[in-house]
Amino acid sequence: MTAESLSRPTVVEVCAGAGGQSLGLHKAGFDHLLAVEIDVTAADTLRQNLGMPVVVGDVADPNVWNPADYADVALLAGGVPCPPFSAAGKQLGTSDERDLFAWAIEQIPIMRPKAIMLENVRGLASPRFAAYRQRILDRLDFFGYVGEWKLLHAADFGVPQLRPRFVLVAMPLEEMQFFHWPEPIAGARTTVGDALHPLMAADGWKFADEWRDMANDIGPTLVGGSKKHGGADLGPTRAKQAWAKLGVDGRGVADSRPGPDAPPPSVVQPRLSIEMAARIQGWVQEDNYVFSGRKTSQYRQIGNAFPPPVAKAIGDSIREALGHRGPIRTDLSAGIGTQDPVYRALSRSAQPLTLEELVAAFNEGSVAAVQQRLAALQRDFHLEVLDDNGTLKYRLGEFRGFTGQSDHWRHEAVAKFRSRVS
Structure with a gap:
């Protein structure tokens, strides 16, 4: 390694995928000590393009890597799997074997990173997961870190699609007091037409200008799908309809760009090629990025990636901090942020609490609102309901999620369905 590279902050990235986050962090000045990825083809993409150390396997398998070997790394980053929280799925949370968010947090006392950055889908920001988020913040506080969540929109950073991402950044207070979320870049928003016009016109398609005028807005979120569901198309029916309004046929991915004899978009809408999908996700020509594998795998790698420009913007802010x-x-002296006061009240009480006590703790509302919170909480935590002489009382039990337990049911599920886990 050169003297210059040694002076750059280091990062260990879990669930690295094909490297959208990796590339953005490299551009922000970080050097990878290690990336961990379960998909063999995505791991090959990482090695071929970024030349960094990559290990392949389940990130929570101690036979794959040892987090303790990377103690005092500057940044622990990752794009842990989205399906457990996605509104497009069943939002199973801790009941989904792909849920690794809580596990990642438990690596903090082992690795002692100076900063943590984990990203996921907007669904994690929903009331369904308020208690889950609260537990994350409480665990961070226990480990001596201050954590914040922020919903960022990729379009604000020059990516021509909606793609909201819910990001957690955490550091000890000494550093976190210098952390500021990146602001939207003025004038960065660009349309699908403007972003892809050079590619649509590259092989002589004479209707490229006409198509650019049709594709005059940012696109919907690019959907990569998982190994359980989805293939090389642009997502569910609603997404395909949104792409059709922009002059794009979302029923598949093209093998090549439109040629000189291709019909006008008013007659046959073009499909995105792999190169175009990558451009929609924030890769640019100068990156010279090549995705390994067959078309479906390449598209899945792109569609599941964290847009490099967004990762760079957050990485820049972390480096400044x-x-x-x-x-x-x-604004950080008030203590832990509150995501779910019902969970907080239960987790801090040595005694079971009545519904009335929980309503008072919620401080916003009704019995029905608290009951909704309890119903959501019960999906990720054991919840005891006690009858005390006709009065129902509630006591918080154990977290259902995977945090590294050697006897957790997740191990069997991953071993059984390894080829479908992504």
């Missing part, structure tokens, strides 16, 4: 650069924040 680690260097104690910029203004000091004054």
Whole structure:
């Protein structure tokens, strides 16, 4: 390694995929000590393009890697699987074997990173997962870190699609007080037409200008699908309809760009090629990025990626904070952020609480609102309901999720369905 590379902050990335986050962090000045990825083809993409150390396998398998070997890394980052929280799925949370968010948090006392950055889908921001998020913040506080969640929109950073991403950043207070979320880049928003016009016109398609005028908005979220569901198309019916309004046939992915004899888009809408899908996701020509594998695998790698420009923007902000650069924040002294006051009340009480006590803790509302919170909470936590002389009381039990337990049911599920886990 060169002296220059040694002076750059280090990162270990879990669930790295094909490297959207990796590329963005490289552009922000980070160097990877290791990337961990379960998909063999995506891992090959990482090695071929970024030349960094990659291990292949279940990130929670101690035979794949040892987090303790990477103690004191500057950044622990990852794009842990989205399906457990996605509104497009069943939002199974801790009941989905792909849920690794809580596991990643438990690596903090082992690795002692200076910063953590984990991203996921907007669904994790929903009321369904309020207690889950609260537990994450409480665990971070226990480990001596201050955590914040933020919903960022990829279109604000020059990516021509909606793609909202829910991001967690955490650091010790000494560094977190210098952390500021990246602001939307002025004038960065670009349309699908403007982003893809050079590619649509590259092979002489004479209707490329006409198509650009049709594709005059940002696109819907690119859907990569999982190994359980989805293939090389642009997603469910609603997504395909949205793409059709932009002059794109979302029923499949093209093998090549439109040629000089291709009909006008008003007659036959073009499909996106792999190269175009990557451009929609935030890769640019200068990246010279090549995806390994067959077309379906390539498209899945792209569709499941974290857009590199968004990863770079957050990485830049983290580097500034680690260097104690910029203004000091004054809004972090109030303690742990509150995501779910019902969970907080139950987790802090040594005694079971009545519904009335939980309503008072919620401080917003009705019995029905608290009951909704309890119903959601019960999907990710054991919840005891006790009858005390006709009065129902509630006591919080154990977290149902996977945090690294050697006897957790997830191990059997991953071993049984290894080829379908992504």
